[in-house]
Amino acid sequence: MTGSKRKFARIAIGTIGWVVALWIFFPILWMVLTGFKSEMDAISTPPHLFFTPTLESYHEVFAQADYWHFTFNTVLMSVFATGGALALAVPAAYAMAFYPTRRTRTTLLWMLSTRMLPPVGVLVPVYLIARSTHLLDTTLGLGIINLLTNLPIIVWMLYTFFKEVPVPILEAGRMDGASRWQEITVVLLPLALPGIASTALLSLILCWNEAFWALNLTSSRAAPLAAFIASFSSPEGLFFGKLSAASTLAVAPILLFGWFSQKQLVRGLTFGAVK
Amino acid sequence: MAKLALRDIRKTYHAEEIIKGVSLDIEDGEFVVFVGPSGCGKSTLLRMIAGLEEISAGDLLIDGARMNDVEPAKRGLAMVFQSYALYPHMNVYQNMEFGLKLAGMPEAERRRKITEVATTLQLDAYLKHKPGQLSGGQRQRVAIGRAIVRNPKVFLFDEPLSNLDAALRGQMRVELATLHRRLGATTIYVTHDQIEAMTMADKIVVLQKGVVEQVGSPLELYHHPRNLFVARFIGSPPMNFLSVRIVGSGPDGLTVETSQGARIDVPVLAESAVAGSDLTLGVRPEHIVIDAQGTVPGTIRLVERLGALTLLHVALEDGSVLIVQTDGDHGGQVDAPVRLTLLSENCHLFDAKGMALTKLMRHRLAG
Ligand SMILES: Nc1ncnc2c1ncn2[C@@H]1O[C@H](COP(=O)(O)OP(=O)(O)O)[C@@H](O)[C@H]1O
Numbered sequence: 031m032t033g034s035k036r037k038f039a040r041i042a043i044g045t046i047g048w049v050v051a052l053w054i055f056f057p058i059l060w061m062v063l064t065g066f067k068s069e070m071d072a073i074s075t076p077p078h079l080f081f082t083p084t085l086e087s088y089h090e091v092f093a094q095a096d097y098w099h100f101t102f103n104t105v106l107m108s109v110f111a112t113g114g115a116l117a118l119a120v121p122a123a124y125a126m127a128f129y130p131t132r133r134t135r136t137t138l139l140w141m142l143s144t145r146m147l148p149p150v151g152v153l154v155p156v157y158l159i160a161r162s163t164h165l166l167d168t169t170l171g172l173g174i175i176n177l178l179t180n181l182p183i184i185v186w187m188l189y190t191f192f193k194e195v196p197v198p199i200l201e202a203g204r205m206d207g208a209s210r211w212q213e214i215t216v217v218l219l220p221l222a223l224p225g226i227a228s229t230a231l232l233s234l235i236l237c238w239n240e241a242f243w244a245l246n247l248t249s250s251r252a253a254p255l256a257a258f259i260a261s262f263s264s265p266e267g268l269f270f271g272k273l274s275a276a277s278t279l280a281v282a283p284i285l286l287f288g289w290f291s292q293k294q295l296v297r298g299l300t301f302g303a304v305k
Numbered sequence: 306m307a308k309l310a311l312r313d314i315r316k317t318y319h320a321e322e323i324i325k326g327v328s329l330d331i332e333d334g335e336f337v338v339f340v341g342p343s344g345c346g347k348s349t350l351l352r353m354i355a356g357l358e359e360i361s362a363g364d365l366l367i368d369g370a371r372m373n374d375v376e377p378a379k380r381g382l383a384m385v386f387q388s389y390a391l392y393p394h395m396n397v398y399q400n401m402e403f404g405l406k407l408a409g410m411p412e413a414e415r416r417r418k419i420t421e422v423a424t425t426l427q428l429d430a431y432l433k434h435k436p437g438q439l440s441g442g443q444r445q446r447v448a449i450g451r452a453i454v455r456n457p458k459v460f461l462f463d464e465p466l467s468n469l470d471a472a473l474r475g476q477m478r479v480e481l482a483t484l485h486r487r488l489g490a491t492t493i494y495v496t497h498d499q500i501e502a503m504t505m506a507d508k509i510v511v512l513q514k515g516v517v518e519q520v521g522s523p524l525e526l527y528h529h530p531r532n533l534f535v536a537r538f539i540g541s542p543p544m545n546f547l548s549v550r551i552v553g554s555g556p557d558g559l560t561v562e563t564s565q566g567a568r569i570d571v572p573v574l575a576e577s578a579v580a581g582s583d584l585t586l587g588v589r590p591e592h593i594v595i596d597a598q599g600t601v602p603g604t605i606r607l608v609e610r611l612g613a614l615t616l617l618h619v620a621l622e623d624g625s626v627l628i629v630q631t632d633g634d635h636g637g638q639v640d641a642p643v644r645l646t647l648l649s650e651n652c653h654l655f656d657a658k659g660m661a662l663t664k665l666m667r668h669r670l671a672g
Pocket residue numbers: 318323341342343344345346347348349350
């Protein structure tokens with residue numbers, strides 16, 4: 031019967047979904063579990079599935095480093111980079127989506143291609159520029175580099191979302207007397223809000239987890255959570271318990287934030303934002 | 306209230322001319338319909354008037370003032386889009402309020418106007434609804450309401466009814482015509498549907514490939530099409546066409562002969578006609594009668610019964626098919642032989658270039 035066939039297909043798809051989800055989620059789960067193990071349990075092979083949870087590692091992590099300082103730096107840098115990138119990307123994506131030229135597609139591709147360059151390829155010039163502009167180890171400096179590296183993706187995503195907004199609605203705004211500024215802020219942005227929200231979330235996550243520039247351009251004052259984690263992988267030997275606890279602490283805020291806004295993210299990533 | 310004048314308006318996209326020099330006068334309070342097949346440039350022309358599309362060449366005058374470079378909102382126009390283009394994130398009230406707010410109208414006055422318009426359009430119960438919660442017909446009304454509240458000098462409509470089902474379309478047609486009579490505002494209405502054009506227009510502008518084929522009242526276009534294109538486009542079911550040859554001419558018109566030898570005297574100006582040259586004869590379905598004495602023999606191939614009238618598709622001996630309109634009770638049967646008479650004073654003749662020969666008499670209602 032087609033009914034039972036469909037039921038079987040649904041169960042199969044559901045199972046595959048769960049397997050993939052667990053596959054992706056497993057490292058995070060393992061990290062969280064390891065954070066609650068003693069260092070002995072953490073390195074034992076085969077790993078202990080059952081163990082006495084302890085907050086030992088967390089105590090040590092908090093004693094060794096100023097978690098809140100790193101978190102504050104990360105939040106500040108991520109919000110600045112995301113806000114700045116959106117401010118630049120909205121007009122760019124607006125122009126490309128609604129006033130395309132023959133070269134718009136090429137421009138978009140070219141912008142994205144800058145993401146294909148390995149960051150280490152430009153490490154020296156960027157480092158030197160940052161040093162001579164006194165932006166080394168500043169939140170502003172790290173924010174600017176994050177802003178610039180994420181800009182192509184953000185323009186691209188906004189472009190895709192703006193493309194879905196029916197042009198006559200913007201034209202109706204123009205007929206109603208909206209200036210260009212009002213057309214964007216009062217008509218376009220509210221319509222593309224789900225897309226903008228998911229773009230912003232993606233940018234926040236990228237900034238939050240960015241480690242290469244964080245480790246190379248900051249040392250203490252402006253160091254974000256990536257540096258916080260790195261400080262626990264010291265040359266004296268790895269302490270997996272502490273490392274896991276630190277990592278858990280580092281990803282927890284963005285994970286929770288992402289969790290609460292996941293609805294927007296899923297909507298945005300499936301590109302079905304504006305109907 | 307406004308008069309419009311288009312002076313040799315042109316539009317070029319990437320070196321391709323889409324609108325090829327349109328000149329037109331639109332009187333105050335007139336209901337003008339741009340009609341033509343899809344892709345002929347109706348929307349482009351309307352959007353140039355609206356200010357949404359740049360005018361490549363020519364002048365657009367509203368009440369005598371050149372408007373080419375004036376912003377859309379400052380031209381005193383309001384537009385209703387085919388897709389309605391309502392703001393999805395605003396409710397009905399806010400949709401209508403948006404333009405008024407931007408124009409700086411005080412809150413109390415806005416409220417009064419919107420309430421008034423919403424009442425006439427039977428939208429008062431829906432003011433708090435978002436467009437997504439409304440039916441197609443209601444969205445259409447909101448779009449019209451949004452145009453009306455701004456009290457424009459000119460209304461522009463771009464195929465506003467094409468997304469509605471047939472019954473609703475008929476109803477909205479009546480409502481729009483009534484609305485126009487009540488407001489008396491100059492209206493330009495774009496459609497590809499010649500029935501909408503015929504029923505609503507004071508003046509029809511027939512466009513083809515960016516060129517105005519003819520401008521005139523509905524009955525003028527119907528009874529005096531300037532060329533084959535207009536003759537074919539206006540009227541449903543469409544005009545029938547036959548190839549004929551001139552066999553005689555005189556002060557009362559031309560005598561033409563069909564390929565089967567039937568002769569018809571058509572009252573047209575005979576000035577440039579040369580005996581023996583080929584013409585196209587056009588005759589509308591209601592101007593052919595079934596008649597035992599008819600000169601054109603044929604066979605009924607299809608009977609379409611519409612109730613009030615019957616359409617007979619009659620095949621002639623040379624294979625061409627004429628559509629004949631008879632009364633609803635006509636007993637015609639498929640495969641029955643019939644004889645037809647073409648009412649000669651209602652026949653049209655077109656020369657080799659497709660231009661109509663001038664008729665000797667104007668139709669009583671054609672103006
Ligand atoms: N932005 C544009 N760029 C290039 N060609 C266009 C553009 N807009 C319309 N056209 C062309 O102009 C012609 C007329 O279009 P349009 O005015 O929309 O026709 P209609 O409304 O009569 O169906 C079409 O052939 C269309 O392809």
